[in-house]
Amino acid sequence: xxxxxxxxxxxxxxxxxxxxxxxxxxxxxxxxxxxxxxxxxxxxxxxxxxxxxxxxxxxxxxxxxxxxxxxxxxxxxxxxxxxxxxxxxxxxxxxxxxxxxxxxxxxxxxxxxxxxxxxxxxxxxxxxxxxxxxxxxxxxxxxxxxxxxxxxxxxxxxxxxxxxxxxxxxxxxxxxxxxxxxxxxxxxxxxxxxxxxxxxxxxxxxxxxxxxxxxxxxxxxxxxxxxxxxxxxxxxxxxxxxxxxxxxxxxxxxxxxxxxxxxxxxxxxxxxxxxxxxxxxxxxxxxxxxxxxxxxxxxxxxxxxxxxxxxxxxxxxxxxxxxxxxxxxxxxxxxxxxxxxxxxxxxxxxxxxxxxxxxxxxxxxxxxxxxxxxxxxxxxxxxxxxxxxxxxxxxxxxxxxxxxxxxxxxxxxxxxxxxxxxxxxxxxxxxxxxxxxxxxxxxxxxxxxxxxxxxxxxxxxxxxxxxxxxxxxxxxxxxxxxxxxxxxxxxxxxxxxxxxxxxxxxxxxxxxxxxxxxxxxxxxxxxxxxxxxxxxxxxxxx
Amino acid sequence: xxxxxxxxxxxxxxxxxxxxxxxxxxxxxxxxxxxxxxxxxxxxxxxxxxxxxxxxxxxxxxxxxxxxxxxxxxxxxxxxxxxxxxxxxxxxxxxxxxxxxxxxxxxxxxxxxxxxxxxxxxxxxxxxxxxxxxxxxxxxxxxxxxxxxxxxxxxxxxxxxxxxxxxxxxxxxxxxxxxxxxxxxxxxxxxxxxxxxxxxxxxxxxxxxxxxxxxxxxxxxxxxxxxxxxxxxxxxxxxxxxxxxxxxxxxxxxxxxxxxxxxxxxxxxxxxxxxxxxxxxxxxxxxxxxxxxxxxxxxxxxxxxxxxxxxxxxxxxxxxxxxxxxxxxxxxxxxxxx
Numbered sequence: 072x073x074x075x076x077x078x079x080x081x082x083x084x085x086x087x088x089x090x091x092x093x094x095x096x097x098x099x100x101x102x103x104x105x106x107x108x109x110x111x112x113x114x115x116x117x118x119x120x121x122x123x124x125x126x127x128x129x130x131x132x133x134x135x136x137x138x139x140x141x142x143x144x145x146x147x148x149x150x151x152x153x154x155x156x157x158x159x160x161x162x163x164x165x166x167x168x169x170x171x172x173x174x175x176x177x178x179x180x181x182x183x184x185x186x187x188x189x190x191x192x193x194x195x196x197x198x199x200x201x202x203x204x205x206x207x208x209x210x211x212x213x214x215x216x217x218x219x220x221x222x223x224x225x226x227x228x229x230x231x232x233x234x235x236x237x238x239x240x241x242x243x244x245x246x247x248x249x250x251x252x253x254x255x256x257x258x259x260x261x262x263x264x265x266x267x268x269x270x271x272x273x274x275x276x277x278x279x280x281x282x283x284x285x286x287x288x289x290x291x292x293x294x295x296x297x298x299x300x301x302x303x304x305x306x307x308x309x310x311x312x313x314x315x316x317x318x319x320x321x322x323x324x325x326x327x328x329x330x331x332x333x334x335x336x337x338x339x340x341x342x343x344x345x346x347x348x349x350x351x352x353x354x355x356x357x358x359x360x361x362x363x364x365x366x367x368x369x370x371x372x373x374x375x376x377x378x379x380x381x382x383x384x385x386x387x388x389x390x391x392x393x394x395x396x397x398x399x400x401x402x403x404x405x406x407x408x409x410x411x412x413x414x415x416x417x418x419x420x421x422x423x424x425x426x427x428x429x430x431x432x433x434x435x436x437x438x439x440x441x442x443x444x445x446x447x448x449x450x451x452x453x454x455x456x457x458x459x460x461x462x463x464x465x466x467x468x469x470x471x472x473x474x475x476x477x478x479x480x481x482x483x484x485x486x487x488x489x490x491x492x493x494x495x496x497x498x499x500x501x502x503x504x505x506x507x508x509x510x511x512x513x514x515x516x517x518x519x520x521x522x523x524x525x526x527x528x529x530x531x532x533x534x535x536x537x538x539x540x541x542x543x544x545x546x547x548x549x550x551x552x553x554x555x556x557x558x559x560x561x562x563x564x565x566x567x568x569x570x571x572x573x574x575x576x577x578x579x580x581x582x583x584x585x586x587x588x589x590x591x592x593x594x595x596x597x598x599x600x601x602x603x604x605x606x607x608x609x610x611x612x613x
Numbered sequence: 614x615x616x617x618x619x620x621x622x623x624x625x626x627x628x629x630x631x632x633x634x635x636x637x638x639x640x641x642x643x644x645x646x647x648x649x650x651x652x653x654x655x656x657x658x659x660x661x662x663x664x665x666x667x668x669x670x671x672x673x674x675x676x677x678x679x680x681x682x683x684x685x686x687x688x689x690x691x692x693x694x695x696x697x698x699x700x701x702x703x704x705x706x707x708x709x710x711x712x713x714x715x716x717x718x719x720x721x722x723x724x725x726x727x728x729x730x731x732x733x734x735x736x737x738x739x740x741x742x743x744x745x746x747x748x749x750x751x752x753x754x755x756x757x758x759x760x761x762x763x764x765x766x767x768x769x770x771x772x773x774x775x776x777x778x779x780x781x782x783x784x785x786x787x788x789x790x791x792x793x794x795x796x797x798x799x800x801x802x803x804x805x806x807x808x809x810x811x812x813x814x815x816x817x818x819x820x821x822x823x824x825x826x827x828x829x830x831x832x833x834x835x836x837x838x839x840x841x842x843x844x845x846x847x848x849x850x851x852x853x854x855x856x857x858x859x860x861x862x863x864x865x866x867x868x869x870x871x872x873x874x875x876x877x878x879x880x881x882x883x884x885x886x887x888x889x890x891x892x893x894x895x896x897x898x899x900x901x902x903x904x905x906x907x908x909x910x911x912x913x914x915x916x917x918x919x920x921x922x923x924x925x926x927x928x929x930x931x932x933x934x935x936x937x938x939x940x941x942x943x944x945x946x947x948x949x950x951x
């Protein structure tokens with residue numbers, strides 16, 4: 072739109088100076104970018120670009136699903152991956168769109184704010200010569216003089232910004248305008264939006280989020296570094312040092328279920344210390360629940376989930392016992408059927424080679440409420456009613472010393488493939504039952520512990536985001552409900568005590584509904600005098 | 614908290630009755646339109662006097678030649694005697710339709726309240742209940758619109774999608790009355806989900822009005838197109854105004870709903886915004902309606918384009934309701950379809 076009407080002559084003149092051409096290009100780009108048309112197109116692009124994030128799995132939400140998707144879809148998955156479709160909100164194209172939109176927003180707000188400041192000082196505009204052409208118009212002849220009409224109108228228009236003028240032909244006019252708050256609200260909304268986006272972006276620099284599983288037996292977790300977490304998602308500038316120091320101790324975890332197995336309530340009985348309490352060693356109690364995070368020192372601790380740790384006691388042939396409860400992970404969120412691997416070292420063995428041939432792992436399934444279909448174990452309920460395990464006992468080299476990290480939920484399948492780890496038993500055990508291996512080692516399933524999965528979140532700007540969004544909402548409400556409208560009154564003396572009064576009205580925005588107010592004012596000032604044909608119609612545009 | 618089976622049964626019956634009554638109202642409104650058509654034609658011919666009036670003074674509705682020809686100025690004298698006769702029949706059907714709609718609303722409201730009392734919680738904890746609440750809001754909004762504009766004969770087109778939604782909700786998406794899971798046990802369920810239902814319900818109205826707008830607009834360019842519809846639809850300015858005013862009302866509500874959702878997400882999921890599919894599509898919805906508001910004040914984008922954007926907005930709302938709830942697994946998977 073803009074810049075295209077520079078005629079051929081102007082183009083000729085500018086061609087000589089490259090600096091000017093660059094300047095013109097920059098100016099035209101700027102104008103184009105800040106035009107409403109381009110802003111609209113960018114808004115659309117933003118909506119379209121955000122869309123893949125809703126239908127495709129996203130890395131930041133669920134990494135495993137993304138890997139699965141790519142594996143399932145071959146070249147198509149890999150192509151999408153290369154085009155950053157699995158990181159939509161951090162992708163180049165998404166960022167480009169919203170950065171352009173930001174520029175467009177700033178470019179729109181700056182001149183608009185200047186215009187706004189100017190208009191706040193301006194007096195309402197001159198009364199148009201022909202009020203008849205306005206979308207709202209009424210005229211009547213009243214039996215009172217001009218002073219009286221003007222005085223009455225001024226009283227009626229209290230609260231309007233108005234100015235009285237006398238025209239050369241002796242007519243007197245009032246120009247009045249109201250609804251300046253609309254533009255105020257509009258600007259407040261857009262500035263708050265800008266603030267929100269900036270606060271959001273800054274938040275992504277300094278925030279972090281970490282998950283950790285803590286046994287509900289009085290185990291402790293301290294926010295002392297990344298190593299304390301099972302998973303940790305740092306913001307761009309977070310390196311894991313200088314985390315807010317605090318500790319949490321999980322004493323107990325309880326879950327209530329309805330008879331149909333639907334969970335009703337989760338709560339973890341915890342104690343925490345932070346700030347000065349760390350020095351004095353004071354623990355403060357807190358009941359951690361879903362929807363009720365622990366807020367301390369600007370950080371939040373959430374109860375994300377829970378699970379079970381079956382407790383196994385291994386009695387070695389020499390009579391030595393080892394007892395362990397390692398967390399198993401739920402692989403069904405409804406029934407909490409879990410899998411995992413509890414790993415044991417033979418006791419009192421100092422020779423590394425011998426130790427590596429006698430390590431034991433108990434792996435398999437755990438069901439909080441056992442349901443056997445033949446010998447196949449499944450879980451009927453997430454509640455801990457009748458626990459049972461279906462386990463494979465593996466003996467040999469677990470590969471723990473191999474130098475590679477391994478999951479605490481799994482055994483290293485490579486070791487099995489290499490024949491270094493062998494299955495020596497497969498059995499279903501109910502609570503209290505035990506099995507015996509060929510060498511006389513007995514393995515008993517003699518207890519179940521619960522664990523809670525906690526999340527620690529740190530986001531220093533989230534209060535800002537909230538504040539900005541509230542301001543935004545207030546601005547939005549003002550800008551959508553308040554009408555900017557004008558009214559003009561021209562009083563022409565008609566002989567001694569009569570005056571011809573003409574009223575014109577114009578809504579400056581496309582907000583409908585001014586007609587009703589105009590009619591009300593006109594009726595109050597003019598009485599029910601004859602209405603012209605197009606009274607009450609709305610201006611299509613201002 | 615145990616569920617009161619009797620009340621929940623009563624709620625189900627009210628729901629079914631409300632749906633049936635809306636259906637009946639649709640038939641009556643269609644009858645009004647059918648009988649009023651010829652009346653509308655002659656009224657239009659008679660009304661070729663002054664310029665027709667788009668916005669109705671609110672006080673004038675419900676009397677005079679309302680309903681038949683939306684284009685006639687409110688309060689203006691009806692045209693020929695023929696008009697009066699045809700519109701008389703049509704008028705009667707229309708009024709019966711409105712009466713039935715009001716009855717339907719009462720039953721609908723009863724269904725919602727009974728469900729809430731039966732389960733001792735806010736009655737919008739799963740998809741069936743959410744759709745019930747959303748449809749109630751849509752119908753109530755329409756009744757409010759009817760008080761302001763002479764568009765009663767369009768009621769069928771608003772009630773039809775409502776009936777379809779209620780039918781889907783009551784059959785495919787039905788779930789028995791149960792308490793909600795721990796994540797939903799929060800007063801934010803009342804605030805966030807109710808605003809979401811209210812805003813989505815209101816958005817149905819501008820969606821329907823904008824479709825009407827496009828039909829009228831196409832008819833204007835080529836009178837032969839959609840002639841059967843354009844004859845009975847109100848002038849497109851009226852449709853545009855209905856769409857704009859309802860959108861402007863719903864948009865801040867929707868914004869508030871999203872903000873409330875963010876506040877709740879911060880307490881329940883550990884972050885206020887995490888691009889969960891539902892969050893993403895709500896963001897898209899917000900952007901589209903923002904685009905609508907901008908388009909409506911931009912030269913060259915008013916009219917048809919703005920109407921298209923509005924329809925798109927409602928399409929995304931529906932997508933958010935069905936596709937995201939049922940097909941895509943996210944944190945908002947509370948549909949609980951039995």
